[in-house]
Amino acid sequence: MEPSCVFYSCYLIRSLNPDYPNRVYVGSTPDPIKRLRQHNGEITQGAKKTTPYRPWEMVMLVYGFPSNLCALAFENAWQHPLESRHLKRSKCYANKDNAFGMSSKQHANLLLSKMRAVHDVLSTKPFSRWPLNIHFITPAFKCLFEAEGQGMAGILLPHHIKTTLGPLTNLPLKKFQLDKKDDPVYHNFCSMADKVPCYMCKLDVEKKNTQAFVGCLDCKMVTHLRCLASHLLLMDSDSDNELVPVKGKCPKCDTDMLWGDLIQALKKRSTWALEEQ
Numbered sequence: 001m002e003p004s005c006v007f008y009s010c011y012l013i014r015s016l017n018p019d020y021p022n023r024v025y026v027g028s029t030p031d032p033i034k035r036l037r038q039h040n041g042e043i044t045q046g047a048k049k050t051t052p053y054r055p056w057e058m059v060m061l062v063y064g065f066p067s068n069l070c071a072l073a074f075e076n077a078w079q080h081p082l083e084s085r086h087l088k089r090s091k092c093y094a095n096k097d098n099a100f101g102m103s104s105k106q107h108a109n110l111l112l113s114k115m116r117a118v119h120d121v122l123s124t125k126p127f128s129r130w131p132l133n134i135h136f137i138t139p140a141f142k143c144l145f146e147a148e149g150q151g152m153a154g155i156l157l158p159h160h161i162k163t164t165l166g167p168l169t170n171l172p173l174k175k176f177q178l179d180k181k182d183d184p185v186y187h188n189f190c191s192m193a194d195k196v197p198c199y200m201c202k203l204d205v206e207k208k209n210t211q212a213f214v215g216c217l218d219c220k221m222v223t224h225l226r227c228l229a230s231h232l233l234l235m236d237s238d239s240d241n242e243l244v245p246v247k248g249k250c251p252k253c254d255t256d257m258l259w260g261d262l263i264q265a266l267k268k269r270s271t272w273a274l275e276e277q
């Protein structure tokens, strides 16, 4: 089984070295605080490519990826927006950059370009369907992102993507950790009987089959993964031809549900079940 419930993030850092204004770097990491310290040489094993441009500051992070591979795919699309097949607006950038007398490649490395690029990646499938969050460290960069991202072509971010602001220590790392003690998912799982009827189809859900069901933390109803996915897709008018839902309401208690949270909980239960064998 792949490692689960780790905090995966893609980040953008900016050089504070006066010799390299506008130098930026996009990377991915499960531990942004440690990673920034590595870029700045405070701890060893920093990225060699970024050493000459120290010191660096964190500009923004995107997190909530369903897996490490998803984070890498996102990082790649963010790093190479001009080559990515996902991006329809890259041509528009190339024309604008030419107007400034810059090659597309040169312009692609500037802070503004990286902000526009991430806005595009976030609003393009498949990334626009993922349960992602954006975090900024300073208000100025948040404003810049909001102005630049929407300004270009009036493309809005998907509604489910939330933007937050604050120091790196504000990130909800706990939500992605495997600590059982205070985890409501774990307590619900423990109190569940070995077999319960699926709220949707009424057939049995087996507790030992941890990959096959999801539950509501509020009303504790349990359904097959597939039953709830079909229900949420049916209820979501934006999801024509999609296979995986983004969000919806609990069919029993009407609480808002994010598909990413449900899958996160499923992965946690699977890991606990393995540990307890």
Ligand SMILES: [Zn+2]
Pocket (backbone or CB within 6 Å): 198, 199, 200, 201, 202, 203, 223, 224, 227
């Ligand atoms: Zn069912």
Ligand SMILES: [Zn+2]
Pocket (backbone or CB within 6 Å): 216, 217, 218, 219, 220, 221, 250, 251, 252, 253, 254, 255
């Ligand atoms: Zn519910």
